[in-house]
Amino acid sequence: MTSPLEKARKDPDSMKARILAKARRIFGEYGYHGATTRMIAEEVGIDISTLYYHWGEKGDLYEAVVLDVNHDLRAKLVEVESIVHGMSLGSRMDIAIEIMTDYLFEHPEISNLVLLRYFAKTRDEKLIDFSVPEFVSEIAYSMGLARHKKNVPNPAKMQVLAIMNSIHSFVSGQDFFRSMFDMPQDQYVSLVKQTLKFILIPAFNEKTQSGGTHGPQPGEHR
Amino acid sequence: MTSPLEKARKDPDSMKARILAKARRIFGEYGYHGATTRMIAEEVGIDISTLYYHWGEKGDLYEAVVLDVNHDLRAKLVEVESIVHGMSLGSRMDIAIEIMTDYLFEHPEISNLVLLRYFAKTRDEKLIDFSVPEFVSEIAYSMGLARHKKNVPNPAKMQVLAIMNSIHSFVSGQDFFRSMFDMPQDQYVSLVKQTLKFILIPAFNEKTQSGGTHGPQPGEHR
DNA sequence: ACATTATTCCATCAAATGATGGAAAGAGCG
DNA sequence: CGCTCTTTCCATCATTTGATGGAATAATGT
Numbered sequence: 001m002t003s004p005l006e007k008a009r010k011d012p013d014s015m016k017a018r019i020l021a022k023a024r025r026i027f028g029e030y031g032y033h034g035a036t037t038r039m040i041a042e043e044v045g046i047d048i049s050t051l052y053y054h055w056g057e058k059g060d061l062y063e064a065v066v067l068d069v070n071h072d073l074r075a076k077l078v079e080v081e082s083i084v085h086g087m088s089l090g091s092r093m094d095i096a097i098e099i100m101t102d103y104l105f106e107h108p109e110i111s112n113l114v115l116l117r118y119f120a121k122t123r124d125e126k127l128i129d130f131s132v133p134e135f136v137s138e139i140a141y142s143m144g145l146a147r148h149k150k151n152v153p154n155p156a157k158m159q160v161l162a163i164m165n166s167i168h169s170f171v172s173g174q175d176f177f178r179s180m181f182d183m184p185q186d187q188y189v190s191l192v193k194q195t196l197k198f199i200l201i202p203a204f205n206e207k208t209q210s211g212g213t214h215g216p217q218p219g220e221h222r
Numbered sequence: 223m224t225s226p227l228e229k230a231r232k233d234p235d236s237m238k239a240r241i242l243a244k245a246r247r248i249f250g251e252y253g254y255h256g257a258t259t260r261m262i263a264e265e266v267g268i269d270i271s272t273l274y275y276h277w278g279e280k281g282d283l284y285e286a287v288v289l290d291v292n293h294d295l296r297a298k299l300v301e302v303e304s305i306v307h308g309m310s311l312g313s314r315m316d317i318a319i320e321i322m323t324d325y326l327f328e329h330p331e332i333s334n335l336v337l338l339r340y341f342a343k344t345r346d347e348k349l350i351d352f353s354v355p356e357f358v359s360e361i362a363y364s365m366g367l368a369r370h371k372k373n374v375p376n377p378a379k380m381q382v383l384a385i386m387n388s389i390h391s392f393v394s395g396q397d398f399f400r401s402m403f404d405m406p407q408d409q410y411v412s413l414v415k416q417t418l419k420f421i422l423i424p425a426f427n428e429k430t431q432s433g434g435t436h437g438p439q440p441g442e443h444r
Numbered sequence: 445a446c447a448t449t450a451t452t453c454c455a456t457c458a459a460a461t462g463a464t465g466g467a468a469a470g471a472g473c474g
Numbered sequence: 475c476g477c478t479c480t481t482t483c484c485a486t487c488a489t490t491t492g493a494t495g496g497a498a499t500a501a502t503g504t
Contacts, residue, residue: 015481015482029342029343030255030342030343030344030345031253031255031256031338031342032256033252033253033255033256034253034254034255034256034342034343034344034345036460036461036462037461037462037463038460038461038462046482046483047482047483047484048461048462048463048483049463049464049465049482049483049484050481050482050483052462052463052464053480053481053482054481057463058461058462058463112341112342115337115341115391116253116341116342117398118391118394118395118398118399119334119337119338119341119391119394119395120251120252120253120256120334120338120342121251121252121256121397122252122256123252123256132398132402133402136402154403154405154413155416155417155420157402157403158392158399158413158414158416158417159417159420159421161391161392161395161399162388162391162392162417162418162421163421165387165388165391165392165395166384166387166388169337169340169383169384169387169388169391170380170384172340172341173340173341173383173387175343176339176340176354177340177380177383180354180355180358180379181376181379183376191376191377191380192380194377194380195377195380195381195383195384196384198377198381198425199381199384199385199421199422199425200425201425202424202425203420203421203422203423203424203425237451258490258491258492259491259492259493260490260491260492268452268453269452269453269454270453270491270492270493271452271453271454271493271494271495272451272452272453274492274493274494275450275451275452276451279492279493280491280492280493
């Protein structure tokens, strides 16, 4: 059995895929409730009922969008991992920040959707996506913050979340933030990379030797 | 002339204030479109038309909420600044992270609203809030990242944004993130502080002497 | 007590929105 | 061609949602 999502991914010119692509953008831009099926249909240039024919109710389309975005994001992370494999932690982070930042600025709806899913509840409660924890553990492992893919210490997971969220925030908030910098997009992207490296790299460079996980376990902090 | 918002802030028991308080929570939780005037009214325990009587249309109430939240946030930042004034940058950040994290976890709707405003567009376009740039410049100045309050270098502004967004993200995303850690709230809060300090402090400690603004100006990066 | 004003709720609208039935148009196939 | 299956659109619903008019109730001032 092939799911509608798999069909869409197989044939990017199909109506299903075209709808999915626009839905990604609209849902990412306006959030679940801010996006209407009519907006999406109009964007594709089709009647609203055609959209329902292919994807069923709004919540189902949204679910497909979330899964689709997660699929792409995971694929990119795997690609990055294969590129930086074997480098020092400093270089790894430098390259990873470069690639992921470029990628997410090219597909800002990914960051938008990830963050909106974190931060905004939806009236019609939908499934919680459990692929986030996997992501996070895998990245933590490949950064050398944990010795085993399973059983990654909580502080390591949190550090990965902090990194990912920092990038997503600058991508997703670009309209808002750029309004206070008054600079073209490419300069903003450079500034984002520069800032991310400035903030993120030192933390992992100096403390690396003093025991990957650093400091006390969460319980008895301070 | 006193605005409705000022009236509400003056008398916290007034109907205006009670509505505003609930509106903060609901708008923060569900976003602008996800929140309905009926949800807010029901939360307060009043009829929907009473809400309209006090605050006019939905967009006006939302605007009041945003201004209200910004007011509180700014006040807290000023308070923190007065507390950490004169300390070393390291201590300043340590204390500031402690206080701001505690504060925002006590008022998570502040983080929610700030982030949703950054990341989600609203169909009915509303005023863009220009108090953000001020915030950011002031913090950057008080962190010693700029010599004058006016004319703060862009990299410094970006660093402040990164810091603020990191805190907001962990507060706003707590429901989502805690589901992957399986720990009580207070432990999660500790872990957040620990992670924020781990990531944020090293960047500012070592490079402090090598020229506050660090590295090249945005233009010719890399 | 009375007049005036402020506040609250009930009833109701109009528009927006999610969703569907069924007719038309198209595609594949003997 | 004639048949079936798929796809698309038009018309239409039922709900939800933002919003208001007006009656009823409570405050306030004189």
